[in-house]
Amino acid sequence: MFQSNELQQGIHLHIRPTDQFKTVNFAIKFKQGLTNQSASERSVLANVLLHSNELFPSNPAFQSHLDELYGATMFLDSSKKGNDHTITLLAESVNDQYLANGTGQVLDQTLKLLETLLFKPNLEQGTFKESIVKREKSSVTERIESLYDDKTRYAQHRLVKLMRPNHPASISANGTIEDVSAITNESLFVAYKKMIEEDQVDIYVVGDIDVDEMTSKLKQAFPFPSRNIKPKNIHENVQHPTVEKDFVNEYQDMKQGKLHIGYKTPVTFSHPDFPKMQITNGIFGGYPHAKLFINVREKESMAYYVSSSFSSAYGLVYVLAGIDAGKLEKAVRLIDEQLNAMQEGQITQNEINQTVSMLKNQLKEALDSARGQIEIFDQYKDLDEKFSVETWSEKWTKVTKEDIQDMAKSINKQLVYFLSGKDEAVS
Amino acid sequence: MKELNFKQLDEKLFHEKLSNGLEVYILPKKGFSKTFATFTTKYGAIDSTFIPLGSSEEVTVPDGIAHFLEHKMFEKEHGDVFQKFSEFGGSANAFTSFTRTAYLFSSTDHVYDNTETLLNFVQEPYFTQATVDKEKGIIGQEITMYDDQPHWRLYFGTIENMYKHHPVKIDIAGTIASISDITAEHLYTCYETFYHPSNMSLFVVGSVNPEEMMNYIRENQNKKEFSEPQPIVRSFPDEPLEVAKRENVLYMDVQKPKVYVGLKAKETSLQGEAMMKHELAIQLALELMFGRSSDFYVKAYENELIDESYAFDFTLEKGYGFALIGSDTSKPKELIEAVKFELNKVEEKWPFGQVDVERVCKKKIGYFLRALNSVEFIANQFTRYAFNGMNLFDAVPVLEQMTVADLQEAFSSIQGESQQTVFSILNKKEQTSS
Numbered sequence: 001m002f003q004s005n006e007l008q009q010g011i012h013l014h015i016r017p018t019d020q021f022k023t024v025n026f027a028i029k030f031k032q033g034l035t036n037q038s039a040s041e042r043s044v045l046a047n048v049l050l051h052s053n054e055l056f057p058s059n060p061a062f063q064s065h066l067d068e069l070y071g072a073t074m075f076l077d078s079s080k081k082g083n084d085h086t087i088t089l090l091a092e093s094v095n096d097q098y099l100a101n102g103t104g105q106v107l108d109q110t111l112k113l114l115e116t117l118l119f120k121p122n123l124e125q126g127t128f129k130e131s132i133v134k135r136e137k138s139s140v141t142e143r144i145e146s147l148y149d150d151k152t153r154y155a156q157h158r159l160v161k162l163m164r165p166n167h168p169a170s171i172s173a174n175g176t177i178e179d180v181s182a183i184t185n186e187s188l189f190v191a192y193k194k195m196i197e198e199d200q201v202d203i204y205v206v207g208d209i210d211v212d213e214m215t216s217k218l219k220q221a222f223p224f225p226s227r228n229i230k231p232k233n234i235h236e237n238v239q240h241p242t243v244e245k246d247f248v249n250e251y252q253d254m255k256q257g258k259l260h261i262g263y264k265t266p267v268t269f270s271h272p273d274f275p276k277m278q279i280t281n282g283i284f285g286g287y288p289h290a291k292l293f294i295n296v297r298e299k300e301s302m303a304y305y306v307s308s309s310f311s312s313a314y315g316l317v318y319v320l321a322g323i324d325a326g327k328l329e330k331a332v333r334l335i336d337e338q339l340n341a342m343q344e345g346q347i348t349q350n351e352i353n354q355t356v357s358m359l360k361n362q363l364k365e366a367l368d369s370a371r372g373q374i375e376i377f378d379q380y381k382d383l384d385e386k387f388s389v390e391t392w393s394e395k396w397t398k399v400t401k402e403d404i405q406d407m408a409k410s411i412n413k414q415l416v417y418f419l420s421g422k423d424e425a426v427s
Numbered sequence: 428m429k430e431l432n433f434k435q436l437d438e439k440l441f442h443e444k445l446s447n448g449l450e451v452y453i454l455p456k457k458g459f460s461k462t463f464a465t466f467t468t469k470y471g472a473i474d475s476t477f478i479p480l481g482s483s484e485e486v487t488v489p490d491g492i493a494h495f496l497e498h499k500m501f502e503k504e505h506g507d508v509f510q511k512f513s514e515f516g517g518s519a520n521a522f523t524s525f526t527r528t529a530y531l532f533s534s535t536d537h538v539y540d541n542t543e544t545l546l547n548f549v550q551e552p553y554f555t556q557a558t559v560d561k562e563k564g565i566i567g568q569e570i571t572m573y574d575d576q577p578h579w580r581l582y583f584g585t586i587e588n589m590y591k592h593h594p595v596k597i598d599i600a601g602t603i604a605s606i607s608d609i610t611a612e613h614l615y616t617c618y619e620t621f622y623h624p625s626n627m628s629l630f631v632v633g634s635v636n637p638e639e640m641m642n643y644i645r646e647n648q649n650k651k652e653f654s655e656p657q658p659i660v661r662s663f664p665d666e667p668l669e670v671a672k673r674e675n676v677l678y679m680d681v682q683k684p685k686v687y688v689g690l691k692a693k694e695t696s697l698q699g700e701a702m703m704k705h706e707l708a709i710q711l712a713l714e715l716m717f718g719r720s721s722d723f724y725v726k727a728y729e730n731e732l733i734d735e736s737y738a739f740d741f742t743l744e745k746g747y748g749f750a751l752i753g754s755d756t757s758k759p760k761e762l763i764e765a766v767k768f769e770l771n772k773v774e775e776k777w778p779f780g781q782v783d784v785e786r787v788c789k790k791k792i793g794y795f796l797r798a799l800n801s802v803e804f805i806a807n808q809f810t811r812y813a814f815n816g817m818n819l820f821d822a823v824p825v826l827e828q829m830t831v832a833d834l835q836e837a838f839s840s841i842q843g844e845s846q847q848t849v850f851s852i853l854n855k856k857e858q859t860s861s
Contacts, residue, residue: 060724067789
């Protein structure tokens with residue numbers, strides 16, 4: 001898919017020339033260990049870098065310039081994957097050939113902006129500007145607080161926090177309010193230097209471009225120093241702590257009951273059984289043909305949404321459902337019954353076939369967007385450098401009913417979390 | 428089959444109106460492995476008063492019925508349609524808006540099988556009172572879910588503030604009370620009236636051979652019998668220009684207050700290219716006043732009146748239209764004042780020139796070009812434009828012709844204090860203390 005080469009030690013470039021899209025997409029990923037402190041600092045840092053820079057020292061000037069470049073988009077995104085925190089600089093610029101008076105300038109100027117944004121920040125006496133840092137700290141704090149107003153996300157956050165306290169699974173990519181408030185101009189600048197000089201860097205380009213020309217332009221634009229990246233031990237086994245309680249009910253003033261159940265499994269992304277677990281999760285609750293959808297929603301009319309997901313980085317499985325708060329017990333029983341059925345081998349060949357074809361379709365579809373190509377390659381390249389849809393499809397096709405039964409047996413319920421209205425009596 | 432060439436955009440669109448009245452559009456996209464198809468009826472939540480097919484008496488059906496019907500289309504005598512899509516690796520879905528109901532799938536394999544499933548399940552209704560009653564529990568939970576979403580409540584609350592009579596003020600899914608009245612007979616009445624092929628459109632985009640696909644669709648449709656197409660008579664109440672309520676507050680369990688300023692549109696009868704120009708002109712004017720590079724944005728952001736949830740938007744359909752500007756905010760009163768101040772300022776003296784207009788036009792052109800990478804955007808938006816007599820691919824040339832006077836004239840139709848409303852969501856604790 002991508003043509004990869006190392007620009008510098010620790011700096012990898014991956015290019016995919018294609019005329020599939022009307023734009024050129026860039027993604028530059030900076031990876032570093034995930035802690036509350038690093039997540040907090042890097043979230044604020046992403047905002048500060050996106051605010052302004054040496055060439056465009058005010059945000060409106062920067063935004064106007066992006067408008068002039070036919071609304072070239074530029075985002076800095078703070079996210080996490082496994083034990084890493086990732087800052088991704090995303091940019092998309094239109095291909096000049098589609099503009100009535102295109103002159104080939106838009107792409108070059110976008111590249112120039114990427115360089116400016118990363119290497120020429122808006123500084124005052126060698127550090128970030130106080131007023132900008134203050135405003136962006138408050139912006140990230142507001143983002144963290146906004147979680148409370150989204151009841152599903154909030155309930156999921158509470159479940160993982162209770163199941164895996166002080167663990168990468170429950171550390172937010174945005175950090176914590178306390179750690180954000182502790183950030184100073186100086187500590188933020190240290191975090192910036194570290195990001196540019198020490199992070200693992202992967203640069204992705206997808207679009208109708210010439211590989212050699214783009215490679216030499218990028219080499220020139222990005223003066224990253226070389227760095228030593230410790231090879232990751234991706235075959236590390238997850239340690240599952242014991243969870244003290246098996247049921248927690250919390251309350252807000254709301255109408256629906258948000259049921260979130262957490263399970264553990266020894267299978268993770270790097271585990272050889274990973275493809276088997278993907279099928280198992282699909283049959284359990286990943287699709288509209290899944291057991292949860294058919295039995296909890298369609299047969300019992302108990303929910304509008306009910307699904308399962310497999311968090312492969314941490315070896316966790318979640319079930320989410322929105323239910324009438326008075327029907328908690330029945331919902332938990334029905335969900336338990338679906339997993340038990342799978343553990344007892346009640347799995348049809350039709351369910352397996354449907355799930356394999358849905359997984360294949362999902363993977364192929366994701367590759368129809370430039371971002372999808374980048375994200376999937378970035379994830380799978382650590383496992384398998386020759387990743388392709390065909391090799392993965394083959395792994396799914398080989399999965400048997402017995403494999404799925406074994407996988408289902410490895411899924412163990414740890415915690416039932418329920419967020420519900422204050423007035424509802426829960427039995 | 429007609430072929431339409433959009434040279435500058437490097438797109439070719441194939442179109443045919445079948446003998447039963449169905450409009451079929453096919454857009455091949457090179458390099459794509461998936462095919463995305465939408466089968467859409469020009470029938471949405473606002474179409475609640477109409478003359479049923481074969482009748483002469485106007486009826487009003489329960490609120491939320493278009494959405495209810497959408498749910499029930501998926502259940503057949505022999506099970507759930509999702510099962511069939513899954514067998515062929517198709518991801519299926521559907522949505523109901525104020526003006527449309529769309530059924531869709533995407534798949535990278537078995538495209539003809541999935542197309543057949545799509546066409547057949549939408550054209551073979553199966554409703555019984557038992558299955559209708561069973562669905563009430565599911566949709567009841569869907570309504571309850573939305574009830575707990577502050578941003579959803581904010582959006583619909585603002586529209587409800589603006590409209591006194593027009594059914595756009597009613598939540599698309601209806602209420603638990605309104606859906607409790609729905610019967611299988613209601614569903615058949617709505618289905619027979621609005622799901623005739625002559626009121627529908629099929630859009631297929633992606634990895635598709637246009638000739639073969641058109642033949643396949645034509646054959647499928649020729650095998651089925653439909654009644655003669657008849658014009659659909661919908662009825663809408665008269666709506667005054669001024670908003671129904673100038674202000675309203677909803678108290679919820681939220682961390683941060685949320686505010687929308689709504690501007691009710693005066694001009695809601697345009698169709699075709701005039702509508703496209705008008706709609707784009709208002710969006711561009713809003714971009715100049717409230718966009719990321721505007722004075723308003725800079726001040727509001729620096730003074731912490733807005734956060735990352737800040738948004739503004741303009742919606743226009745036949746019979747209704749509105750602009751919304753708002754954000755989560757710890758200073759709701761100051762934000763409302765700042766938005767109104769900006770609106771008044773522009774009403775008193777228009778501050779933007781041709782250079783400004785060209786800049787935001789460029790931004791919008793870039794937005795369209797980026798969006799054309801998405802087969803979902805193309806199919807959904809093309810259909811929405813086509814139902815209003817517009818062509819999605821005309822947007823770029825229309826933008827290239829836009830002038831300051833166009834923006835000024837279009838924007839004047841949403842100016843005026845009596846057209847303004849404010850809706851706020853505040854924390855419950857403030858309800859008891861005030």
